[in-house]
Amino acid sequence: MNFQEFKDILKTHRCEDLKGHEFIIDSHDELMTRYLYILHKKNIFKIETPMIIDREWLAYKELICELDGEKHFILAIDGMIASGKTTLSHLIKQLFDASVIHMDDFYQPIERRTDDVAGNINIERLIDDVVVPIQKKKNIEYRRFLCQSQSYDQTKIIPYTNGRYVIEGTYALIEQLNGLYSHRIFLNITTTQRIERITARSKNRVQQFIEQWIPREEAYIERYQLRNQEYVLNKSFFID
Numbered sequence: 569m570n571f572q573e574f575k576d577i578l579k580t581h582r583c584e585d586l587k588g589h590e591f592i593i594d595s596h597d598e599l600m601t602r603y604l605y606i607l608h609k610k611n612i613f614k615i616e617t618p619m620i621i622d623r624e625w626l627a628y629k630e631l632i633c634e635l636d637g638e639k640h641f642i643l644a645i646d647g648m649i650a651s652g653k654t655t656l657s658h659l660i661k662q663l664f665d666a667s668v669i670h671m672d673d674f675y676q677p678i679e680r681r682t683d684d685v686a687g688n689i690n691i692e693r694l695i696d697d698v699v700v701p702i703q704k705k706k707n708i709e710y711r712r713f714l715c716q717s718q719s720y721d722q723t724k725i726i727p728y729t730n731g732r733y734v735i736e737g738t739y740a741l742i743e744q745l746n747g748l749y750s751h752r753i754f755l756n757i758t759t760t761q762r763i764e765r766i767t768a769r770s771k772n773r774v775q776q777f778i779e780q781w782i783p784r785e786e787a788y789i790e791r792y793q794l795r796n797q798e799y800v801l802n803k804s805f806f807i808d
Contacts, residue, residue, distance in 0.1 A: 628656060631753055631801075635664060640731035642702065642748055646740040646794065647755030649777065649785055650765035656755070657736035667726045669698050671737025673712040685788040686739045699748055702733060738785055741792060752799040 635641055643660060645653050657668045674694045681687050690713075697710035708726040713719075735745070741752060757765075766777050789795060 628659065631751070632660075632663065634751060635660065638732075638750070641666075641750045642733045642735070643751045643753070644740040644745070644749045645734060645736040645753055645755070646738060647753075648757055648762055648789075649738070649781060650762050650769065651755035651757045653736050653738075653755055656753075657734045660734050664732050665730060666732040666734050667708070667729070668734045668736060669708070669726070670712075671735065671739050672715070673710065673724075674698075675713045675715055677713070677718055685784075685791045686742045688784070689739050689742070691742070691744050695744065698735070699745065701728075702748070705731070739788060741794060742788075743792070752797075754794045754797060754800045756795055756800050756802045 635643065641664075643666070645657050645660075647653050654670070657670075660666050661668050671689060671694075674690050674697075675688055676690050680690075693710070698708055701708045705728050707728050709723055711723050712721040714721055735749075741754065762782075763774070763778075767774050770777065794800065
């Protein structure tokens with residue numbers, strides 16, 4: 569059984585309803601093995617083949633179980649730089665056929681950015697192009713802002729389908745969007761982990777992150793006390 573076949577079963581059954589059933593899965597289907605391991609660590613399913621899993625994925629078990637019972641949801645994924653926001657949004661998209669909107673697509677051109685904690689983001693455009701269509705159950709249409717070229721991409725269209733959305737990225741939890749979400753998560757890692765991950769993916773820009781982006785991020789986190797909220801996931805407990 570592959571992941572798509574298993575998803576078809578989940579469309580008509582909740583996880584707990586399937587307790588005790590036996591499934592023979594495709595051990596080469598990485599997403600399938602991760603999903604089963606996360607949701608059914610307590611022997612809800614009998615696994616016929618051993619699975620090797622990244623401990624980081626265990627961190628998402630509770631969130632995925634919550635979303636599994638929802639017909640519609642709007643999930644905010646916020647967190648520190650390099651904490652795994654985009655990776656998690658990709659997983660949720662695959663598991664639940666959710667539409668993903670990236671906060672990075674709504675950055676301001678440099679000349680329009682302000683010193684406010686969320687001054688990098690064009691909040692008005694985000695509300696008009698994303699929030700209002702979601703609330704009206706209409707297609708989302710917007711042009712991504714490309715930071716490197718300081719220009720706008722062609723229009724991106726996200727059709728209204730199943731009412732499942734993920735808004736991912738730093739500033740996703742700003743107060744202007746607070747009433748939109750059904751679920752929230754803030755991914756927290758240690759300072760050492762953050763620098764190590766930034767170095768691994770953007771070695772030539774580490775100093776820019778340290779001097780420019782991390783201080784802005786910390787100001788935003790402090791402004792909204794994000795590390796003190798109930799939806800914080802301290803991923804340092806799951807990562808070696």
